[in-house]
Amino acid sequence: MAGDTRQRTARHSGRLCADLNGFREVQRLSYECAEAVAARLRPGVTEREAARMQREWLRERGVRDWFHLPFAWFGDRTAFANFRIPLQFFPTNRRLEPGMPFILDMAPVYKGFSADIGYSGSLGLNPVQDRLMADLQAHRALILEQVRERRSLREIYEDVERLMNRQGYANRHRAYPFGVIAHKIDRVRERRWSPTVFGFGTQSLKGLAGDALHGHREGWSPLWSPYHFSDHPPQPGLWAVEPHLGFRGTGAKFEEILVVTDSRDPEESAFWLDDDLPHVRRWAEEEKAA
């Protein structure tokens, strides 16, 4: 599958191809980090410690700037239970216990390319989260299909929500700022000093704000939300898509980059940047086992 993507992207212009490789590299690095940190999680580790482990792992490998600093959610915080204000997203001193679900979410900037990924897992067995993860596969397919059909982002959002309801889940990405299921990401200029504000990198925020301004003039938005301002067809560019399911105190999500182009060929008009990611491999293995 990965070969497929590469072939496809090779047909794009050289610059775009190089760009995509850069984004793919940082996305892979992030997922590697998530898997490495997940393997090191033990009972008693706190969310703050897990977030720090991600930050340090990535810093050691050359990450200096962030779209946002790493998050970690344990237990019912994976489903954002009783979240009322955005500050509750930040890692707490909640300790991991056997069987608890967890989500690691990070958005590093590496060599000027940013990624935003989400990794769900559990410490030991958690059949509920396994089911949530398995059911996310349908969402990945649905989103890609509808983006290729160039339906309005708001309608796609509502269709995803309907699918979640049919599956018996709550839509938990509604808890994110602006209720977004996805947001645009882009290249980020590397500066010697790259501060963060409330966990978000200022450079990346600047890019997002620029997009928002352009979008506002042209009738689109870099935030893919359930609101009126997302009632437009998919805008070409890179979207970090993060459908987040919640089910009675257990949450699961994936987050990865969807590439949207202005090509007329439906296959090329939108595709997932990388098909060699942990959750995709997991679904493939499950299919093979079944």
Place this chain on the structure above:
Amino acid sequence: MSGMSGAGAAELAGARERWVRTGGIELCVVELGEKGRPTVLLVHGYPDSKEVWTEVAERLATRFHVVLYDVRGHGRSTAPQPLRGGFTLEKLTDDFLAVADAVSPDRPVHLVGHDWGSVQGWEFATVGRTEGRIASFTSMSGPSLDHFGHWIKKRMARPTPRAAAQLLGQGAKSWYVYMLHTPVLPELAWRGPLGKRWPAMLQRVEKVPAGSYPTASLPSDAAHGAWLYRDNVRPRLRRPRADAYAHVPVQLITPTGDAFLSERLYDGLERWAPDLLRRTLPAKHWIPRTRPDQLASWIADFVSAREEPTSRALGQKAPAKYADRFGGQLVLITGAASGIGRATAFAFAEAGARVVAVDRDAEGAARTADMARLVGAREAWAECVDVSDEQAMEKLAVKVAAEYGIVDVLVNNAGIGLSGSFLDTTAEDWKKVLDVNLWGVIHGCRIFGRQMAERGQGGHIVNTASAAAYLPSRTLPAYSTSKAAVLMLSECLRAELASKSIGVSAICPGIVNTNITATSRFAGVDEAEERRRQERSSRLYGLRNFPPEKVADAILRAVVRNEAVVPVTPESKGALWMSRFTPRVLRRIARLEPRL
């Protein structure tokens, strides 16, 4: 042997009677079920004999080796001479060990006690010399005298208002204990008028079904049994043992309507019984007579979990809210393929109930059942039935009763929306909405309610009404009418079924984010406009974003507290208040036409 058996034992099919001699008295012991199976030993209370257990024993005998015996001085066991000092807990422990050794010499027994049987059971489960002879202990309506002693001491030592209230409360409930300490009078009363009237009193006050219980030995049981109190209560309460820790897993079944024992007695019991499973039951004191099905199922579950270590590991998950109340109960929910019904199914599943998910959307119901099992339902089934179809509902009831059992909690939740002015609403529209919203509830209550009432062991019916039931509007005449009917039906049914210990609650959710808006019919507009209004109202409900899970929580709470009318969202509560105190304002508001 059969010639010797008394009236109660004769009732028990296949009962084997034997006598166990110990400490100069003879105990009458009855065995049921196959000998090789795990032994469940049932100990009766005061003023009872082993026949109090007949209903429970019959139900357990298919799966276990069930043993009952008359406590010394009760039923057909002989009484010690002299009576004074013959009923100490030490001697009762000797009796228990003698019976256990006789009926199950190689394997420990599963002990079950009610009332004084449970008081004894606590003694057996906490003294050293029974270690290895007891596999588990199920206690109902009888605290350990030692724990009780510590309970009193703790509250006397620090009489905060709450502690004082608890002491006074239990003190008032214990009036009969003081009476029993007077000399001679209790014996005279029991052998005289009280003994004669007792069966009728039990039926009237405690709702114990009429029948062969209590047995003819009641006056002498009660007279002898007074010494249980006189020999034990004062010494134990004055000097409770400091080491009364249970060395076995304990299941505590607390009837919430017990006139003699406060629920607060068991606060902090985890200190004494580290492996404790709590169960609560809305019933009065004599649960072995009034709730045999539930008791048998809980005892069987508890015993099986201790016999099969694999299933025990599964049960180790932290208990969910209300798990003590709904564990193992059969709950049937209509309209369970989505929205409030589905969330309710999951909430009951989390509490360990067995769930039947009914909906006309077979796929959605199957999904609900599937997920319910995942979150903790012991068992879950999906049934594809249209609630407005009387025959289908009849068939469903027959099938459920035959395959899954009698429903303990029924949630009539299925409903459809219909919006549009009265003059635009066609007869067809009216029929459709009344068929589902009202007739569906009527069929459910009639068919399943009858089964509940005939079983005579209580239950609960929840009907999903709506805030629209008391909120007039020009946009929802048909829907509001159907829901108002459901509300009144629930109130009437509540009055009727109260005498059968069946509670009825009407839930009035308000604006909740479910797909009812997406499937609602909008009368008097064309298809495109209907579609637009469905989308628009769905978005508005989405913005309100009140989750169906909160309604499900309210439903479980309503069942636990037996609430009559339960408004859920703030707007629903506000509207109920206004409908009572400022109806004119509501009528004014009803004239406004909301723009969609």
